[in-house]
Amino acid sequence: MCGRYAASRRPEDLAGIFHVEKWEPKETLAPDWNVAPTKEVHVVLERPLKDAADRRPVRQLRALKWGLVPSWAKSPEGAARMINARAETVHEKPSFRGPFASRRCILPADGYYEWVTGTEERQLEEKGRKKRPRKQPYFVTPADGAVFAMAGLYEFWRDRTLPDDHPMAWWATCTVITTDAETTPLAVAPAEGPATLAEIHPRMPLMLTPDRWDAWLDPSRTDVEELRALLAPPPGGLMRAYPVATAVSNVRNNGPELLAELAGPELGTLF
Secondary structure, eight states: OSSOEEOOHHHHHHHHHOOOOEEEEGGGGOEEEEEEETTEEEEOOOOOOOTOSSOOOOOEEEEEEESSOOTTTOOOGGGGGGGGEEEETTTTTTHHHHHHHHHHEEEEEEEEEEEEEEEEEHHHHHOOOOEEEEEOEEEEEEETTOOOEEEEEEEEOOOSSSOTTTTEEEEEEEEEEEEOOOSSSOBBBBBBSSSGGGGGSSEEOBBOOOGGGGHOTTOOOOOOOHHHHHSOOSSOEEEEEEEEOOOSOOOTOGGGGOOOSSSSSTSSSOO
């Protein structure tokens, strides 16, 4: 899954990486090293500019809320549960099949966090201890330092309780697509810990390599099977993972220190 990630690149840098044509300075978001569900996040998408005479799709960098609200939802209350969509079923689920057909996006990230329960903690669980187990966070990121381009979907929801000119009349929300975690060896693995992403968690955000960006963002592509082909996992061996401080587990903590690599897990032996 993807429940937390880091996104520290500046909008102007993202605009260059993704060949963005339009972005609004007023939508600029500060670097965020602990992005959590329901926060506003940067996404790259293609759609015609609002009120423009030219209706061609324009590649834009936008700020959307993380947690998709289906257009038909009666309220946005379930958004926190819609942070992820499974690649295997995204084309058929009522909440996602519409956006999958024509409202696809990319969520740029430095990488994502995932938590592993340590051996001693698992043993306590197995003994029926009621204490909530502590988990060791790992940061997963491209080994070459490139942007982690997560496949995503976006949607618009109209709050019918508000007038058309109200600034909150329309919600723009998004979700991250996930896939089975890689079982191939990590490009760089920690000295003590997981050797593959699957040993950290069975799911991972689906990373799009640059050769798929244009096709994924193109709203004129609507053939379901062609789009599903774009969701094939990327080549193995592109990622590295390392343990980070448990401070990231608290969403109130934020800063570049959260990405600092530890010499070993804080919670002792994990594997």
